[in-house]
Amino acid sequence: MRVSTENNKTVTKAGKIKAIKGMNDILPPHSAQWEWLEDKVRQLMARFAYQNIRTPILENTGLFIRGLGEVTDIVEKEMYSFEDRLNGEQLTLRPESTAGVVRAVVEHTMLYEGGKRLYYMGPMFRHERPQRGRYRQFHQIGAEALGFPGAEVDAELILLADALWKELGLTNVRLELNSLGQPEERKAHRAALITYFEAHADQLDEDASRRLHSNPLRILDTKNPAMKDLVEAAPRLLDFLGEASLAHLHTVQSILDAAGVAWQINPRLVRGMDYYNLTVFEFITEQLGSQGTICGGGRYDGLIEQIGGKPAPAVGWALGVERVLELLKEQGAAPSPVAPDVYAILPSASVLPAAFRVLQPLRAQGTSVQMHTPTQAGEGMGSMKSQFKKADASGARYALIFGEDEVSRGCVTVKSLRDGQGQQQEYAMAQVSEWAAILKSTP
Numbered sequence: 001m002r003v004s005t006e007n008n009k010t011v012t013k014a015g016k017i018k019a020i021k022g023m024n025d026i027l028p029p030h031s032a033q034w035e036w037l038e039d040k041v042r043q044l045m046a047r048f049a050y051q052n053i054r055t056p057i058l059e060n061t062g063l064f065i066r067g068l069g070e071v072t073d074i075v076e077k078e079m080y081s082f083e084d085r086l087n088g089e090q091l092t093l094r095p096e097s098t099a100g101v102v103r104a105v106v107e108h109t110m111l112y113e114g115g116k117r118l119y120y121m122g123p124m125f126r127h128e129r130p131q132r133g134r135y136r137q138f139h140q141i142g143a144e145a146l147g148f149p150g151a152e153v154d155a156e157l158i159l160l161a162d163a164l165w166k167e168l169g170l171t172n173v174r175l176e177l178n179s180l181g182q183p184e185e186r187k188a189h190r191a192a193l194i195t196y197f198e199a200h201a202d203q204l205d206e207d208a209s210r211r212l213h214s215n216p217l218r219i220l221d222t223k224n225p226a227m228k229d230l231v232e233a234a235p236r237l238l239d240f241l242g243e244a245s246l247a248h249l250h251t252v253q254s255i256l257d258a259a260g261v262a263w264q265i266n267p268r269l270v271r272g273m274d275y276y277n278l279t280v281f282e283f284i285t286e287q288l289g290s291q292g293t294i295c296g297g298g299r300y301d302g303l304i305e306q307i308g309g310k311p312a313p314a315v316g317w318a319l320g321v322e323r324v325l326e327l328l329k330e331q332g333a334a335p336s337p338v339a340p341d342v343y344a345i346l347p348s349a350s351v352l353p354a355a356f357r358v359l360q361p362l363r364a365q366g367t368s369v370q371m372h373t374p375t376q377a378g379e380g381m382g383s384m385k386s387q388f389k390k391a392d393a394s395g396a397r398y399a400l401i402f403g404e405d406e407v408s409r410g411c412v413t414v415k416s417l418r419d420g421q422g423q424q425q426e427y428a429m430a431q432v433s434e435w436a437a438i439l440k441s442t443p
Contacts, residue, residue: 024135032338037328041121044160050119055103057122060092064092064099067303069275074095079126080126097140101316106304120142121139121140131291134291144316145316147313151249151251151255162175175281178267179238180217180270180280185242205224207224219231219234248279269281281317287330297318300315341397343370343399345387347402351407367439412428
């Protein structure tokens with residue numbers, strides 16, 4: 001049946017259903033890079049004693065209104081929200097994960113026995129114009145430390161992200177720091193901002209005019225180049241910080257200095273959610289244009305109480321997976337496509353039982369095996385020449401040749417596909433596992 005309407009661009013005229021714009025399929029071999037990155041993250045998180053948490057993609061809409069701030073861009077313009085047809089509940093596809101993690105921590109009283117170090121991976125959703133490094137379904141990896149008030153934990157999280165860049169081989173990523181202080185300090189700064197921007201009301205764009213009295217701090221985060229000079233001259237929150245807030249920031253800086261991590265202060269750095277206080281930070285690259293922030297975060301000591309828990313401090317960050325992978329590609333640091341260790345050449349179906357007796361133990365011991373298989377019913381195994389072409393295209397280092405003569409003698413021929421000489425050697429089937437074990441131990 002052909003389905004097509006004027007306003008439905010998901011279905012083409014030919015009746016083929018396509019993915020929603022800005023929500024992309026991740027296909028092989030590119031998906032192997034995602035797995036590689038996720039494996040690197042898991043290993044690193046374990047070394048820093050962070051544990052995995054997984055929260056639902058759907059949350060109550062009120063969670064994000066309360067947690068992110070009602071006048072943030074995310075809540076006002078970008079969330080995918082709808083009414084549950086069964087019970088009328090207002091639901092939202094998560095636009096970020098910190099609020100959901102905090103909700104889970106509060107709901108399950110996870111801080112009852114002390115602080116928690118947690119990390120997550122998964123898709124997020126925001127309704128915005130898709131562009132390079134910015135999609136409607138995008139993916140984040142994040143780390144959250146809850147229940148720890150000290151600046152040393154802020155620094156630890158920054159060092160965790162810095163360690164990840166080194167682990168991935170990324171370079172030319174700079175760290176920007178700022179402090180948003182405490183509520184009373186922000187209140188004084190807010191009043192100064194309003195006075196300043198009211199005096200320059202004719203230079204404010206529509207967004208800035210709308211936010212002037214509801215959330216003037218957001219004006220500092222404007223992407224409008226016409227307002228750059230105006231924002232640069234605005235009162236700085238750093239000048240309103242008290243002794244304790246400054247000491248917190250200086251402790252973070254001193255730990256980063258001791259660890260050899262370079263940083264620079266950006267007094268206009270405010271981040272996009274209202275829940276932040278004290279330390280905020282971003283890791284930025286110049287190689288991705290306007291989407292240069294690959295990781296950002298900070299302290300959010302008021303969020304746990306805001307979401308209904310007992311007051312407790314917290315700090316965290318999130319990185320954009322698509323942006324990190326794009327930067328790896330730009331810098332030539334992306335991993336090569338994953339290739340099988342061996343490709344099994346099968347001249348006829350009669351050797352299949354013997355082949356499976358050899359290949360299954362290889363797979364069980366960790367050897368990656370791709371077996372030649374016909375793609376059309378009734379076409380047969382194909383010629384040896386065509387199979388070798390497919391073996392070469394697979395990227396495998398070796399071919400296992402199950403020739404009828406060899407199999408009748410209980411043997412298999414192993415042929416090198418990458419040494420340029422095509423050296424080959426015959427092994428008894430019982431010895432192939434020993435050969436493969438040696439193969440896995442050599443680069």
